[in-house]
Amino acid sequence: MPEAEPRTTESFCDAAWARTAALLDAIHGHPFNTALGEGTLSRDRFVFYLVQDGRYLAAYAKTLATAAARATDPADAMFFAQSAHTALAVERALHTGYLDGFGMGAEDVAAVATSPTCLAYASYLQATALTAPFPVLVAAVLPCFWVYQDVGTALLERTAGLDDHPYRTWISTYSDPAFAASVTQVRRIADRLAATADPETRRSMTEAFCRATEYEWMFWDSAWRLETWPTGQWLTTAG
Numbered sequence: 001m002p003e004a005e006p007r008t009t010e011s012f013c014d015a016a017w018a019r020t021a022a023l024l025d026a027i028h029g030h031p032f033n034t035a036l037g038e039g040t041l042s043r044d045r046f047v048f049y050l051v052q053d054g055r056y057l058a059a060y061a062k063t064l065a066t067a068a069a070r071a072t073d074p075a076d077a078m079f080f081a082q083s084a085h086t087a088l089a090v091e092r093a094l095h096t097g098y099l100d101g102f103g104m105g106a107e108d109v110a111a112v113a114t115s116p117t118c119l120a121y122a123s124y125l126q127a128t129a130l131t132a133p134f135p136v137l138v139a140a141v142l143p144c145f146w147v148y149q150d151v152g153t154a155l156l157e158r159t160a161g162l163d164d165h166p167y168r169t170w171i172s173t174y175s176d177p178a179f180a181a182s183v184t185q186v187r188r189i190a191d192r193l194a195a196t197a198d199p200e201t202r203r204s205m206t207e208a209f210c211r212a213t214e215y216e217w218m219f220w221d222s223a224w225r226l227e228t229w230p231t232g233q234w235l236t237t238a239g
């Protein structure tokens with residue numbers, strides 16, 4: 001009798017998480033996140049991050065709304081529609097609250113150019129939403145949930161107490177049990193879709209998960225470097 005093919009019982013999420021383990025370590029150890037957790041992150045770096053993340057979240061919410069429109073399972077559609085709402089109502093409001101507190105109004109924010117990394121990540125998600133198979137789209141948005149929850153929870157554990165912490169609202173938002181529950185839900189959706197996906201789609205799901213996790217690292221790194229367009233010097237200012 002021929003030997004049975006070895007079958008992997010590892011879920012898509014567990015395999016994808018294991019594949020990005022070194023990258024996740026780099027995210028946790030990035031100077032931006034270390035300083036964020038210690039409360040020593042400079043105001044200009046945090047403001048840069050907030051402004052870019054506001055742009056990112058607007059695109060991310062549209063990506064999630066597209067996922068809701070494309071989902072065939074009504075429960076999945078509800079989850080993604082709700083998550084699109086949360087990205088704008090909770091996360092973006094968190095950023096606006098900080099920016100208001102720093103005296104930055106809508107006009108100041110509008111005057112900041114979208115960074116190369118923010119534009120690349122946002123464009124990648126929106127292109128994936130419109131052109132990739134639905135399971136690949138789910139894999140692409142998964143790190144946006146999961147990595148932030150992982151970082152938020154780790155920062156909370158590393159922090160002695162949040163009472164006087166300058167970034168406590170940020171840390172509380174991403175370490176909140178409600179946010180963790182949304183991670184569990186999107187992981188379940190990804191695992192269910194991967195379980196019936198053909199090998200090529202599953203490979204594309206893994207690629208999308210890895211690419212989005214790379215963009216997560218790059219996003220924090222761009223804020224740390226206060227990234228600008230290297231070509232900006234050759235453009236005249238708008239008249």
Ligand SMILES: Cc1ncc(CN)c(N)n1
Nearest residue numbers: 053056091144145148219
């Ligand atoms: C870049 C980025 N990635 C993820 C998240 C969490 N939704 C966020 N606010 N910003």
